[in-house]
Amino acid sequence: MKSTRINNLFLKYLKKRYGYINVRQYMPSNELNFQYYVGTDVQRGKTVFIKMYGNLPEVARREALLLQLLERRTRSKYFPKLLAYNVKGKYPFVVLEYVQEATSLETCLSERKIQSQHNKRQLLRQMNDILQILHKNKIIHRDIRPANLLVRRGKDGKQMELVLIDFAFSVLKHPSHVQELAFLKSRRDILEALGEKSYKPSAFKWDDAYSFCKIAKEIDSQSQKNFPNEWRQLNSSIGKVVYASKS
Numbered sequence: 001m002k003s004t005r006i007n008n009l010f011l012k013y014l015k016k017r018y019g020y021i022n023v024r025q026y027m028p029s030n031e032l033n034f035q036y037y038v039g040t041d042v043q044r045g046k047t048v049f050i051k052m053y054g055n056l057p058e059v060a061r062r063e064a065l066l067l068q069l070l071e072r073r074t075r076s077k078y079f080p081k082l083l084a085y086n087v088k089g090k091y092p093f094v095v096l097e098y099v100q101e102a103t104s105l106e107t108c109l110s111e112r113k114i115q116s117q118h119n120k121r122q123l124l125r126q127m128n129d130i131l132q133i134l135h136k137n138k139i140i141h142r143d144i145r146p147a148n149l150l151v152r153r154g155k156d157g158k159q160m161e162l163v164l165i166d167f168a169f170s171v172l173k174h175p176s177h178v179q180e181l182a183f184l185k186s187r188r189d190i191l192e193a194l195g196e197k198s199y200k201p202s203a204f205k206w207d208d209a210y211s212f213c214k215i216a217k218e219i220d221s222q223s224q225k226n227f228p229n230e231w232r233q234l235n236s237s238i239g240k241v242v243y244a245s246k247s
């Protein structure tokens with residue numbers, strides 16, 4: 001009951017303050033009580049994705065900060081656009097451009113939608129592009145896995161374009177104050193689950209290049225042989241920008 005009331009107040013606030021209408025739940029809240037909505041931005045006539053971080057404003061701040069930084073420095077199509085955010089009020093949230101007609105890479109893989117050599121190579125190349133951007137900006141995403149990569153079909157339906165989402169738990173190697181989120185210092189269980197075991201070198205160490213190599217193997221178990229250049233580039237980046245958590 002309580003959370004429904006909070007949700008209704010939040011939705012009213014979004015409509016009044018930002019003009020978002022027809023806001024509805026996108027998926028159930030997670031264990032940290034993050035809430036997910038989609039709605040319509042009347043002024044722009046566009047669909048928006050809204051993520052609300054319950055009582056963890058520092059997580060909202062982290063997501064907004066990283067997306068802003070990437071937008072400012074790269075203007076890349078590989079990341080969702082941040083349209084609005086508020087991390088100071090009762091409801092810490094970010095509003096993102098809704099990535100239209102996208103499926104998660106996780107779904108694409110389980111439904112065996114990535115068949116052509118062209119698409120496989122294209123995805124490996126884009127993963128390399130994304131990794132380069134992250135490394136250049138000293139960002140460690142920490143949650144690179146197929147569920148956090150959206151695949152958008154290009155205009156002709158044949159192309160596949162990746163969008164990397166979910167910078168909520170990212171860290172920046174520089175400046176040093178953008179490091180571990182305060183609440184995670186006492187939540188080793190969440191840290192241990194972050195990035196999923198099979199996509200990281202060890203329980204408390206994150207290496208985005210390592211994660212992308214694992215994904216490249218899921219796209220094509222023979223990636224090394226079939227796409228030697230793309231594979232080499234990914235593989236040689238392992239160990240270059242890593243983040244380890246001290247206990």
Ligand SMILES: Nc1ncnc2c1ncn2[C@@H]1O[C@H](COP(=O)(O)OP(=O)(O)OP(=O)(O)O)[C@@H](O)[C@H]1O
Pocket residue numbers: 030034036049051080096097098099100104147148165166167
């Ligand atoms: N900008 C967007 N456009 C379209 N869909 C999105 C967008 N951002 C997120 N989603 C969808 O919402 C889901 C959850 O978003 P996100 O990964 O950022 O949150 P999360 O709290 O990490 O959730 P999870 O624990 O499921 O990964 C994504 O898997 C994706 O399906």
Ligand SMILES: [Mg+2]
Pocket residue numbers: 147148166
């Ligand atoms: Mg996610």
